[in-house]
Structures are given as structure tokens and as C-alpha cells.
Amino acid sequence: MTETVVAMPExxxxxxxxxxxxxxxxxxxxxxxxxxxxxxxxxAAARGSGWLGGAGLAMLLIGVAIMPGLxxxxxxxxRVVQLLGRYTGTLRKDGLQWVNPFAVRRRVSTRIRNHETGxxxxxxxxxxxIEMAAVVVWxxxxxxxxxxxxxxxxxxxxxxxxxxxxxxxxxxxYDTQEPGKLSLRDNAEEITEKLSEEIGARVASAGVxxxxxxxxxxxxxxEIAQAMLRRQQAGAVVAARQRIVEGAVGMVEMALxxxxxxxxxxxxxxxxxAMVSNLLVVLVGDRDTQPVVNTGTLYA
Numbered sequence: 537m538t539e540t541v542v543a544m545p546e547x548x549x550x551x552x553x554x555x556x557x558x559x560x561x562x563x564x565x566x567x568x569x570x571x572x573x574x575x576x577x578x579x580a581a582a583r584g585s586g587w588l589g590g591a592g593l594a595m596l597l598i599g600v601a602i603m604p605g606l607x608x609x610x611x612x613x614x615r616v617v618q619l620l621g622r623y624t625g626t627l628r629k630d631g632l633q634w635v636n637p638f639a640v641r642r643r644v645s646t647r648i649r650n651h652e653t654g655x656x657x658x659x660x661x662x663x664x665x666i667e668m669a670a671v672v673v674w675x676x677x678x679x680x681x682x683x684x685x686x687x688x689x690x691x692x693x694x695x696x697x698x699x700x701x702x703x704x705x706x707x708x709x710y711d712t713q714e715p716g717k718l719s720l721r722d723n724a725e726e727i728t729e730k731l732s733e734e735i736g737a738r739v740a741s742a743g744v745x746x747x748x749x750x751x752x753x754x755x756x757x758x759e760i761a762q763a764m765l766r767r768q769q770a771g772a773v774v775a776a777r778q779r780i781v782e783g784a785v786g787m788v789e790m791a792l793x794x795x796x797x798x799x800x801x802x803x804x805x806x807x808x809x810a811m812v813s814n815l816l817v818v819l820v821g822d823r824d825t826q827p828v829v830n831t832g833t834l835y836a
Contacts, residue, residue, distance in 0.1 A: 542737040551680040551743070554617045554625025559606050559632025569599030605637035612647040614679045626679045644679045648747065653698050655753055658705040660720065665757035668705045668720070670728075672697050672735055672749040681743030689742045696738040697749075704731050710756065720754055727751065788812050 576592025579585075607627060609615055615627040619639040627633055627641070635641070652671040660666050674693055676682045682689040705720065708727060712719040718726055728750055736746040792811075 542734065544738065544741040547678075547681045547685050547741050547743070549623055549680045549684045551678045552625050554627055554635060556607070556627060556629075556633040556635050559608070559634050562602055562634035563606055563632070566599045566602035569595045569602065571599075573597070573599060601637055602634075603637075605634045605639075607633050607635055607641055609633060612645065614644050614646050614676075615641045616644055616679050616683055617641050623680060623684065628679075642683060644676060644682060646676050646679070648673060648675045650674070651694055651697055652752065653694075653701055656698065656702055656705070657757055658702050660705055661707060661709045664710055665759065666705060666710050666720070667753060667755050667757055668701060668751065669753035670697070670701050670731060670749055670751050672732075673747040674735075674739070674744050675747060676743060677745040678743030681741065686742045689744060692742050693739050693744055697735055700731060700734040700738060703734065710754075720751075724751060 573592045573594070573596030576595065577589055578592075580589030580592055607615055609627050609630045609632075611630045613630075617624045617627065617635055617639045618641075619636055624636075624639065626644075627635070628646075650671055650673045653669050655667050655669045657665060657667055672693070676689070686692040704727060708723075709717075709719050711721045720727055731751070732746050732749040735749055739746065
């Protein structure tokens with residue numbers, strides 16, 4: 537078995553929770569400031585009061601500045617918050633929240649996704665060309681790593697999955713007759729487990745968790761498919777013949793033992809050999825035999 541250790545760089549940024557204020561509270565505070573500011577400005581215009589108008593303008597500007605900080609987070613997504621290029625934290629709690637209005641908030645989906653690879657034509661461990669495809673189920677676990685450790689984490693998962701599928705296909709034969717040796721066709725559970733481990737190791741630095749992976753397509757390449765099919769058919773015929781011969785030998789032994797036990801007929805070694813030969817021909821042959829009736833003596 538091939539053990540694979542993927543040496544990926546350690547992440548420099550890890551997810552942390554950003555401090556946010558209740559969204560509805562800040563919304564009503566901003567709304568009150570805006571309405572109060574407008575009211576003071578109208579009152580100042582009616583009375584001709586400069587300081588009252590200045591206070592109203594200040595309240596209006598503060599209320600307007602508060603509103604852009606409102607951030608709605610839907611279920612199954614997170615918001616990565618950056619202030620002046622610096623990562624300040626991630627909003628994961630769904631609902632309306634308020635953060636610094638000057639911060640940049642980037643949406644990251646935390647829903648479960650799947651990626652199905654295309655059918656890749658590769659060589660197995662024996663050098664035979666095969667076709668293989670797989671599907672991987674994954675989810676963003678660390679939003680900071682997903683955004684800041686790789687350029688595009690969705691494309692990164694797709695490329696690393698393709699690479700892992702090709703590596704697994706190269707590491708194991710399509711099928712094998714050696715006992716205890718893993719093959720792609722006969723050991724699907726063990727192979728998919730190793731595939732999940734390798735994909736998980738490759739995408740861990742991007743903050744992605746692999747939930748499951750499965751092989752969806754596995755076949756010989758068209759140019760050798762017919763030859764490999766004939767080889768498999770020959771192997772099946774040999775195995776079937778072996779079972780037939782084993783059964784026929786047992787039946788012949790039982791017949792000889794029953795004849796000797798009940799003393800039906802006394803056969804010498806030469807006649808026993810002839811009887812064994814005839815019984816094996818009848819039992820092992822793949823066509824119906826034509827009986828020959830001997831009307832003479834036993835030794836005629």
C-alpha cells in the first residue's frame with residue numbers, strides 16, 4: 537500500500553470571531569438620529585437658530601454614517617470583515633448585525649458543496665490505461681484561510697481533487713490476483729478512504745474540510761477494454777472449470793466408495809481407471825454425452 541503525505545504550508549491566518557453590535561438596536565439608533573437631525577434642521581430654519589441647525593446636521597450625519605454598518609448574514613454563509621486591509625474577524629451568526637461601517641465585508645458560503653471531476657485517462661500501477669472519475673463532498677471550515685491562503689478556494693479544491701484522483705489511480709492496479717494487495721476494482725471502500733485522506737490533506741491549508749469522496753467512474757480505456765474483457769472472461773472460465781473439476785472428483789470418489797461398500801461389482805485397477813475416466817468426461821464435459829450400451833460381458 538502507498539502512504540501519501542502531502543506537505544502543504546502552514547496557514548498564516550486563522551478564523552476568529554469579530555465583535556459586532558446588535559443590528560436592530562443600531563438600526564433604530566440611526567433612524568432616531570436621522571429623524572431628530574431632520575427635525576432640528578427644520579426647527580432651526582424656522583427660528584433662524586444657527587447652533588440648532590448645526591446640532592441637527594451633526595445628528596443627521598451620524599445617523600447616516602451608522603446605516604452602512606448594518607450587515608445581514610443569511611443561514612449557511614459567513615461574512616469576512618476587513619478594515620483597511622487588515623483581517624478583523626468573521627461574522628457567522630445569522631441575522632442583522634452591525635460592524636464598523638468603513639470595514640469591507642466579503643461573503644463566503646459555508647454550505648456543503650460537491651465537486652465531480654471529469655473522466656481522467658491515466659495509467660494504473662501496472663501501466664494499463666484506465667478511465668477514472670470521482671465526486672468529493674466538502675465544506676468551508678475556516679473562512680479566513682479560504683479567502684487569504686489561496687487565490688480561489690473553489691478552483692483550488694477542484695484542481696487538488698483532480699490531482700489526488702490521478703495519484704490514487706497511479707498508485708494501485710485496476711485489478712489484481714495477488715492476495716492481500718489492494719486494487720481499484722475490488723477494494724472500493726479502502727481506496728475511497730485513502731482518496732478522502734489525500735484530498736483532505738491537500739485542501740486543509742485552504743480551510744476546507746472533506747466530508748466524503750466516492751469513485752463515480754472506473755473502467756479500462758477503450759483501446760484495451762476488449763482485451764481486458766477477454767482476460768476477465770478467461771479467468772472466470774478457469775475458475776468455473778476448477779470448481780467443476782473439484783465437484784466431479786468428489787462425485788467419482790463417492791461412486792467408487794458406494795460401489796465398494798455395497799459390493800455391487802468388483803473392479804480391478806484398470807477398470808477403475810476406465811470408469812473414473814468415463815465419469816470425468818461425463819461430468820466435466822460442456823456438452824451432452826452419447827451413451828454406449830455394452831451388451832456383452834463386463835470385460836468384452
